Amino acid sequence: MPVEGRQHVEVQTALYLEELADAVEQAETDCQTDPFLDRPPSPLFMPSKSGLDKATEILPDDLFFFEVEVRPILEILVGKTIEQALIEVLEEEELATIRDQQLREEKERRMKQHLEFSARRKELAEKLAARAFSKMYMEPLVPTVFDHLYENGYFYDVVERDSPPPRQVVTENYQAYAALEAAELAARLSEEQQTMLSHLEPTADLVSSSDEIRSTEPSSEPQTAGSTDGSVQHGEEQKNDEEEKEEEEAERDGEKKKEEEEDEEEDEDEE
Incomplete structure (x- = not known):
């Protein structure tokens, strides 16, 4: 018995399956939207004409003679350009020469400093060796010499001697x-x-x-x-x-x- 307030649904509980052979009708349909068109450019503003159009014609050699008036100016411009280019090239060569000379002088200076450093290092090593040898040789003699000088009166206290x-x-x-x-x-x-x-x-x-x-x-x-x-x-x-x-x-x-x-x-x- 169903519970009060509920409704049972019929469920197939048989041991066999029933084949469904009914064909289902199917249909396909397509749709497409057109792309958005760009806004056309705005036309240029053309002011209205306020007068009448006129035309004139200038023929060759009407204003000046090219060979007579323009050629000297052109020669001066070309000459100045070439002269400036030569000056710049000479300046670059001079700077390159100065740079090479500086490099050579720097190299010579460093070689000279290296030789001086080597000579000083050698001299310092010789001084240290001589100092160590003299210290080793004179260390046992110093106490004897000072004792002998004290005994002979070469070292004395002025206060003790005067008074x-x-x-x-x-x-x-x-x-x-x-x-x-x-x-x-x-x-x-x-x-x-x-x-x-x-x-x-x-x-x-x-x-x-x-x-x-x-x-x-x-x-x-x-x-x-x-x-x-x-x-x-x-x-x-x-x-x-x-x-x-x-x-x-x-x-x-x-x-x-x-x-x-x-x-x-x-x-x-x-x-």
């Missing part, structure tokens, strides 16, 4: 100061020695008296000798200690003064 060096001045001043300190120290030592000798005189008297007693009393001899030797050794050790202390103080004072002088010299150099 004594600060080191020498400092050394001389320090030596003078050290000599003065040594003299003062020797004077003080001599005074101390005299003082010690003056102190040792009673001891010597005691020793002499002890010797006299020892001669009378043999048993007490070792004790007196030992005491005397001990006092002498103690005096010598005290003397040596004082001398060492004074020498150390003198050395310290000298070092301090030397450092102060060096600082003053450095300040002067900086200024």
Whole structure:
């Protein structure tokens, strides 16, 4: 059953085919349109005549004589043309000659420059080779020669030569100061020695008296000798200690003064 609102179409469902043998009438018909023609050109405007036409006739030799009046002018024109052509040809030949001469001169100049460049290059190579050989030959000799010249006094500092060096001045001043300190120290030592000798005189008297007693009393001899030797050794050790202390103080004072002088010299150099 067909669905409501739809309509079924009958379709052939048989197993065989039916041949259609009816001939259909056919006919052919052609049509063609003519091409569009171009618009013809507009005719030229011809104004209307306002007068009457007239005519005249000029016969040969009526206005001038060609042989008499035109020939000289024509000869001049032809001659000028030929002369101008010759001038132009000569100018072209001259320009070609100048161009060839310039090319030859340029070629010669380039050859000359090439020869000069080759000569300079050869000279430079020879100079470099000579310089390398001389450097190789003179390099070990230069230090020896300069050392020899310095030793012989050929190279010197003008300031050091004209004025004594600060080191020498400092050394001389320090030596003078050290000599003065040594003299003062020797004077003080001599005074101390005299003082010690003056102190040792009673001891010597005691020793002499002890010797006299020892001669009378043999048993007490070792004790007196030992005491005397001990006092002498103690005096010598005290003397040596004082001398060492004074020498150390003198050395310290000298070092301090030397450092102060060096600082003053450095300040002067900086200024």
